[in-house]
Amino acid sequence: MIIVLMGYMASGKSTIGERLAEKLNYKFIDLDDLIEEKENASVSEVFKTKGEIYFRKQEALYLREQLQSKENIILSVGGGTPCYSDNMKAILDQKNAKSVYLRASLPTLVEKLMRKKSTRPLIAHIETEEAMTEFIGKHLFERAQFYNDAEFKIAIDNKSKKEVTKEVLKTLF
Template sequence: MIIVLIGYMASGKTSLGKKLAEKLNYSFIDLDDFIEDKENLSVSDVFKIKGEIYFRKQEFHYLKQLLQAKNNIILSVGGGTPCYSGNMDVILNAENVKSIYLKASLSTLVNKLMKKKAKRPLIAHIETKEEMTEFIGKHLFERVQFYNQAETHVTIDNKTKDDVIEDIILELF
């Protein structure tokens, strides 16, 4: 089975994905890391050098490729992945694939991202908590319709990683 983790930045797709993969003895793949390996460029460099349209085409291509794998994988996708190129339909219609939306409240995301913004080019320029709240709120409003299509929703608010992993396993098995 392939388990696809979707959600906004800082919802825990990568950190929870690695921990879930370890617990289930699955492989873990981060789609952005996979793209970087295949393109020999960082995601931000792909955007700068080749443009967003090129990136989204490659993202679609590699996502389809990974969803055809026969082994057990936890696949973490970028926060925007479900929102472009029909990617959410590809995820939902793939065989032996389960999609999980790691759902976080606006306040949880703001608090997490204020601490990590330097590492995130999309939000590095944001100065205040109010600006961050407005930015994420608008983004979530645009993206949540895609995220909500996931087969399973697991809330991460006020939970430890172990609690979220347990919730995911209960939902899946």
């Protein structure tokens, strides 16, 4: 089985994915890390040197490769992955895949990302909480239709990583 975790930046996809993989004895794959390994460059370098269109094509290619795997995998995808190249359809059409949206409210995301913005090139330039709220709100509005197509939705607000992990396990099994 392939469990695909999706959601906005800082929704816990990688952390929860690693915990799930450990509990289930599945392989954990972070799609962005895989892209960096295959492209021999960071995601931000790929965006800068080859452009977003190239990045999205490679992202779709590597996603589909992982969806064909016969291994048990927890696959954490980038925040934008479900929104491009019919990726959400590819995930939903895959018989042995289950999709999980780790849903965080706008205030939760703003609070988390204001603390972590120095490690996130996409938002490092955002100075104020108001600007961050506007930036994330616009993205969530654009992406909600894709995220909400996930088979399972788990609210993460005010929950520990341990609680979210337990809830995902309970929901899936």
